[in-house]
Amino acid sequence: MRNFKLQFPLIIAGILALTSCKKQEQQVLQSKKMQEKSVAPALVLTYTMSNWMGSLPDATNVAQISIPGTHDSGARTEPVAGTAKCQNLSIADQLTAGVRYLDIRCRHIGDSFAIHHGSIYQNLNFTDVLNACIGFLNSNPTETIIMSVKEEYDATNNTRSFEQTFDSYVSQNPTKWDLGDGVPTLGSVRGKIKLLRRFGAGTTKGIDATNWADNTTFNINNSAANLKVQDYYNVSNVNTKWSNIETLFNEANNDTSNRLYLNYTSGYKALIFGIPSITTVSNSVNPKINTFFTNNTHGHYGVVPMDFVDATRSQLIVNTNF
Secondary structure (H helix, E strand, O other), X not given: OHHHHHHHHHHHHHHHHHHHHHHHXXXXXXXXXXXXXXXXXXXXXXXOOOOHHHHOOOOOEHHHOOEEEEOOOOOOOOOOOOXXXXXXXXXXXXXXXXXXXXXXXXXXXXXXXXXXXXXXXXXXXHHHHHHHHHHHHHHOOOOOEEEEEEEOOXXXXXXXXXXXXXXXXXXXXXXXXXXXXXXXXXHHHOOOEEEEEOOOOOOOOOEXXXXXXXXXXXXXXXXXXXXXXXXXXXXXXXXXXXXHHHHHHHHHHHOOOOOEEEEOOOOEEEOHHHOEEHHHHHHHHHXXXXXXXXXXXXXXXXXXXXXXXXXXXXXHHHXXXX
């Protein structure tokens, strides 16, 4: 009995010590959880719409990224409402809002490129576009810009080919271009414009997209690059247009290859006398894009060229990469 009395305080002390250790362990675990909770939001906020690609690994193939884009990126002027204007934001503002795919339509005139939508001059020249892009990349060297270049409207007063005039622009800043014909990794094109070529060329020059089909969904399979494009632009039914868009979103997200998906959400609906209405399509489709990416917050959905892009819609798409 006497031995038990002597041991009893020791037993109590041991229990208290164990209890104290457990409390300390619980406090450490709680502290770690609190730190993790405080760190998580910081990770989400490590990028802005000006430098979001900087948060993606160099080894990421461009085809495995969700990329906001614009259709007819320079089209901000129209003679009649709804017939030609496709964007509210300037090229510079599009890039700041997170856009990394530009659809540039060039009229070849006087051995230079003027930006057109059909016959309508957009009070913008290719030099203006390049100044905006190169200025942006100089300020944000972690980014890349995929640029689709297409010949638009009638060529006039030229002494050389469209390709030769394009080459003359590239020669002014050759280090700012990637003219390889494959779909690259992000690390290899940071700080550069990656050409997606929709004009004829006599030499290897950018991703070859010259076999662009009309008003449909189609594949382009080259030795160096595979593309799948949805460009149903003459929209008879806006619900069918959205169905085509959504189908390609889901296909892109399920594709583990390096096929580049280009999902044009743009289009027009012909009204009375065949007058095109761009906003009839954009007013229907753009809210659906917002809803889709509010509900699908992670994945790779390809390039999404849009009419009337804004920072909110662009960020919803960008966020799926993280």
